Amino acid sequence: MALIAVIDDDNDILDASSLVLTAKGYEVITADNPDDGYKIVKEKKPDLIILDVMMNEPDDGFFLAQKFRKEKFEIPIIMYTSVSKALGLEFAAGEMVPVDEFIEKPISPDTLIDKVEKLLKLHYKE
Amino acid sequence: MFNKLMLSMVPDWAVEQKEFWEAIRRRNLWFIKMRYAMVVMLSIFLFITTFIFKINYSETQLIAGVIIIASILSYNVILHRLRKYVQFDVTRFNPLYLSLLQIILDLVTLLLLVYYTGGIESPLYMLFVFLVIIGSLILPGTLVYTISAVFVLLFVLLTVLEHYQFIAHHPINGLVNFSLYNNPYYAGAFLFTFAFMIFLSVYLANGMARQLYKREKDLVDSMKKLNTAEKEKQKYIMGIVHEIKTPIVAVASYIDIILQKFLGPIDETIEEKLVRAKNRTDEGVQMINDVLNVSKLTLYDQFDEEEIDIDEIVSGVVKRRKISADAHLIKLNLFDARDKKEKIKGDKFLLDIAFSNLIGNSIKYGVDGGSVEVTINSDSSNLTIEVCDDGVGIPENELPKIFKDFYRAANVKKIIAEGSGLGLSVVKRIVERHSGTIKAESPSRMAKKDYPGTCFTIELPFRRKEKDEALVEFKANS
Structure with missing residues (x-):
């Protein structure tokens, strides 16, 4: 089953996401800050990354996503957003931020699973 | 020279x-x-x-x-x-x-x-x-x-x-x-x-x-x-509100996980209480989003202008709201009475918020078994969108106040205790950004015994006033 990395500074969100994903049979690794997040992705090469937009600094998630893309990590990325729309950064995926999907918090388990499945199917057709 | x-x-x-x-x-x-x-x-x-x-x-x-x-x-x-x-x-x-x-x-x-x-x-x-x-x-x-x-x-x-x-x-x-x-x-x-x-x-x-x-x-x-001072204040508010949202969304995520049985089966009584807990946290999130939307409107004068199909936005909102309408046994219908479908210039995202708020209100303050009608119409100069219901209505003396920030009508407070009272003021600001007007009527044309209902009518001009255009032109030139 696919390996998914979840990076968010809120440990409860990490826990909740892991619960949902493991229940569906995915393997999950987590990190609660961008540095550790970068490390686990580099070492474990997950099949999918879930990333929160805002961590310690408002744009931590954006920068980390950009860093992955710059270093040629082609792993699909889902971004958790909380105030994205309210902040006027109503981004279409891939436009401003190099990510594949957005999920608005609070995270509904159905949406999360739905988007994860779709992205994995799209990226790993073969 | x-x-x-x-x-x-x-x-x-x-x-x-x-x-x-x-x-x-x-x-x-x-x-x-x-x-x-x-x-x-x-x-x-x-x-x-x-x-x-x-x-x-x-x-x-x-x-x-x-x-x-x-x-x-x-x-x-x-x-x-x-x-x-x-x-x-x-x-x-x-x-x-x-x-x-x-x-x-x-x-x-x-x-x-x-x-x-x-x-x-x-x-x-x-x-x-x-x-x-x-x-x-x-x-x-x-x-x-x-x-x-x-x-x-x-x-x-x-x-x-x-x-x-x-x-x-x-x-x-x-x-x-x-x-x-x-x-x-x-x-x-x-x-x-x-x-x-x-x-x-x-x-x-x-x-x-x-x-x-x-x-x-x-x-x-x-x-x-x-x-500048006002914007500083709004930034501060947004910061705080975001901080408040973080724990609430964590709670909401946990409740969802439990309710969707990811942790195994749960007792029916517990489930019922959890559903109520979930509804309350959802309301909290909605209120927070309202505040953030108001702050956004004040903070960012940005306004994305694009050609819009109004029925695309309205039907999208109706589709999304259908679930909650069904839950209250309310019939939610969309009518397009236009002869000619002309596009309008505006901000898709903002208009979506406006209609979502209006239609959401009609359902929230409707009565079980009632109905909500959304009608799109147009004449040569204006696009009209009407949202009518046969719900609790608004007392006549309170009609002039409903578009103010944090205002909630007295009869509404009795029925549903929650609500930030920001929704309609946000809607009004959005409509005014489009040089349009909004008015509310109660009783509505769908009034029934004991339930006067409310009609909101939004008019959006196809072409904005000459003055606005001159200003846009001026900004572009300077």
Whole structure:
């Protein structure tokens, strides 16, 4: 089953996401800050990354996503957003931020699973 | 080069200020209207003095008079037309140039008029003072001083040429029956006083105009400071509200996980309580989003403008809201009564928020088994979207207050305790951003016994007012 990395500074969100994903049979690794997040992705090469937009600094998630893309990590990325729309950064995926999907918090388990499945199917057709 | 000169004389703050350009534009129009009045007055003056006071004008004077009046009228008509095409573009022919052109044309015609009515013997010379005062109110000081100096010199030259008989003198026979122009002492004293009067008028009028501009600048500065303070406050609010949202969304995520049985089966009583807990956290999140939306509207003046299919947005909202409508057994229907589907310019995201709020309200304050009707219609100039329900309605005396921040009608508070009272004020702001209007009616056309219901009608113009477009254009150019 696919390996998914979840990076968010809120440990409860990490826990909740892991619960949902493991229940569906995915393997999950987590990190609660961008540095550790970068490390686990580099070492474990997950099949999918879930990333929160805002961590310690408002744009931590954006920068980390950009860093992955710059270093040629082609792993699909889902971004958790909380105030994205309210902040006027109503981004279409891939436009401003190099990510594949957005999920608005609070995270509904159905949406999360739905988007994860779709992205994995799209990226790993073969 | 000339343009630079003109601009250097406009106060720095004013170049970017639409108020400044609007003021100049308005003064130009006023100037043009005054000139029409002047044409009428001069014609009457000529008529009365000729036929009633029997002043004996020479043939040259009469012809010159008629030609001058006719030319004032014709260049005024041209200026009037031209004014419409003048844009707020500081690098091109702008309202300031139009003012300059008008003053120069007026001074030239007045000089000719004075010449043909006796030079320094003409009573009309006093109009020069009037003209330079108007000029001082519109044009930069240095320019008005220069123009005044040139015209004083021209007047002196005219008098000297008449005195030495290089050009003909045209006295008004019957008004002044002795000649003054050939008396060098009188001419000298007259011209000196004239020059003094002109420069004093420019000095005084220009000083006043400058003070006025300074006041206006102070006002603009204070407004800017106020705006900055307001934005700082909104940023602070957004920061706090976001902090509050973080734990709430974590709670909501956990509840969802439990409710969707990711942790195994749960007791029915617990499930029921959890559903209620979930509803309350959802409300909290909704309120937080409302506050964030209001802050966004204040904080970011950005407005994405694109061509929009209104039925795409409205039907999207109806589809999303259908679930909660079904839960309350409320029939939610969308009607498109338009003959022709014309697109409208606006911000998709903001309009979505507006309709989502309105339709959401209708469902929230509806009664089980009731219905909500959303109707799209249009005429040649406006798009109308009507959201009507047969719900609890709004008491008549509270109707005027419902669009205010944090306002919630008394009858609504009794039924549903929660709600931030921000929804409708957000909707109103969004509609106004689109130059549209919103009104609420209760009882609605769907009123039933005990349930008056409410109708909200939004009107969005296909084309915004000319003023808005001019401003957009101005911003784009500057």
